[in-house]
Amino acid sequence: MELAIGIILGCCALGAGIAMIAGIGPGIGEGNAVAKACEAIGRQPESSGKVTTTMLMGCAVAETTGLYALVIAILLIFVAPGRFVDIMLKAVGK
């Protein structure tokens, strides 16, 4: 029984860690966005306000996939273990 619970907890933690690999994508994407924004401001310093606003909007939208992963990781760490252990105990009949 302890082994089964241990496997559940360990796999939840592993899953959370693997889910956060998705953080790579938004990192690269936002880096690109900011780099291009810097180039644009360097070329046209007078339009810096508009470029910054648009860049922040784009960053927020690009962040979405990373945040999906974050929510899944948070659920796996804080919610899923209890739920899974309950299901297992019910299945065993204790």
Add this chain to the structure above:
Amino acid sequence: MNDNNTVELAKGKPEMKQPTGGFKFADFLLVLMMLLPIAAGITLKVLFATPTKGIEIKGPMIYCTFELPVQPLPITEAQVNSWLVMISITGFALFLTHGIRARVYTKRQFIAEWIVEKAEGLVKTNMGEYFAGFSPFIAAMLALSAFSSLMSLAGLFPPTSDLNVVTGWAILTFILITAYRMKCGPLTYLKTFGDPAPAMAPLNIISELATPVSMSFRHYGNILSGSVISVLVAAGLGGLSELIFGSFAETFPVLRVGLPAVLSIYFDVFSGVLQAYIFAMLTMLYTAGAFPADEFFKRHPDKAPKTTAEA
């Protein structure tokens, strides 16, 4: 009242000071209305929180639960805090507009006018002339979201790091989007789903339903991840200072000075305000984008904005 003001203006500057009139008793009450909710929130938290040693990452506390026929309705910290924020913002707005008059300018009135002008400008540039009436709604959403996130500065649970609160706002936005998409009748609404080709309909439906999900996850995830990282960093620094400085650090964790404050400025202030802006911006863009403007103005020429008619 208007005549009175013009007379005062004619007399010159010293008389202009009179209506600013200093701090009246009503103003004092309104300032109390702004500050008391925060104090009430802190008091509630102190009364209900159980003292724990070490760190803990947990959701909002449940203050009480009402038994309803369908399912019990818990009143959580997040709900109570968002009500407190609403009361506080109402007090702030009333304080800014109290004793407002035409042609007599006070500092408060300048601030209020600046806020109104900024909100109207934002809505008009992003949504167009037809949606000009949206500015109070957008400003209210912006203020509620920003001040909810800033609540963590007072040591309270920020309502925006509860998924339920933010999902409520996102569903409101979804209803708005759907309502404006339906402006030309349900048939046109259904036709938008088969937009490039009818085979795309399932994908379009999914992307439509994903809008509130992604909006709520974005707001909630940003605020919550900030508080989780802050707690982890504070705990790590506490442990590290205990390792280095020994028992002295148990009463005063030395290394906790400094870095958590800098993180808090980024995660609580910058990120919170930015997310509020992004939420309001996305609401504006989605609502304005869902509105079939050409079709609608073709059917109702009288409602078309005058600027396009002149141009």
